[in-house]
Amino acid sequence: MQVVALLLTAALFGGMVFFSFGxxxxxxxxxxxxxxxxxxRGTFPYYYLVxxxxxGAAALTAMSASLLGAxxxxxxxxxxxxxxxxxxxxxxxxxxxxxxxGFKRLHGASVVLQLVQIAACAYALVLIT
Structure with a gap:
């Protein structure tokens, strides 16, 4: 299960970084x-679903490797x-x-949230390995 968690978390991290910075x-x-x-505007709903x-799948599979990572x-x-x-x-x-x-405030909040998520994903990746 740890290998699955690692692969899912790495894919998540890579996808989030690529979408945001590429x-x-x-x-x-x-x-x-x-x-x-x-x-x-059309892409974000699908990006968020992915x-x-x-x-979610990474969290479930990571529970055996690292509770904090999960x-x-x-x-x-x-x-x-x-x-x-x-x-x-x-x-x-x-x-x-x-x-x-309002757009600037809300968009700024979403950017900060995305950066925090990327950092959390990177840390989870380290914890799972």
Whole structure:
């Protein structure tokens, strides 16, 4: 089970890092804001579902290797449910309403959450090994 947990956690970490520091920035660079915004808006719900599923599976399989690692992965799963179901709709609503200040605040919160999740995933990866 430890090998499965390790592979799932590594895939989660790699996917989160790639999406945050590879996919999204490249889209902005190549397409610009007006073309990138709808692509990301359409992509995020699926991205969050993948993170929820992989983090949940990783948490369950990691319990035999590291309870703290499993708890961190469970927290990633839970906080991503919050990001998908609560934070993302509020960010979209602020964007649609032209509420620049609200968008900046909510988007900033989502970025901080994502960075904390990436750090927690990296630490869980170390704990599982």
């Amino acid at each position: 996919f999204a920035p490249v889209l902005f660079k190549l397409l610009g804001l007006e073309q990138t915004r709808p692509i990301l 993170v929820i599923g992989v983090a 708890a961190l992965l469970g927290a990633i799963c839970g906080s991503t449910i919050y990001a998908r179901q609560v934070l993302m709709p509020r960010i979209n609503a602020a964007t649609d309403a032209g509420d620049t200040a």
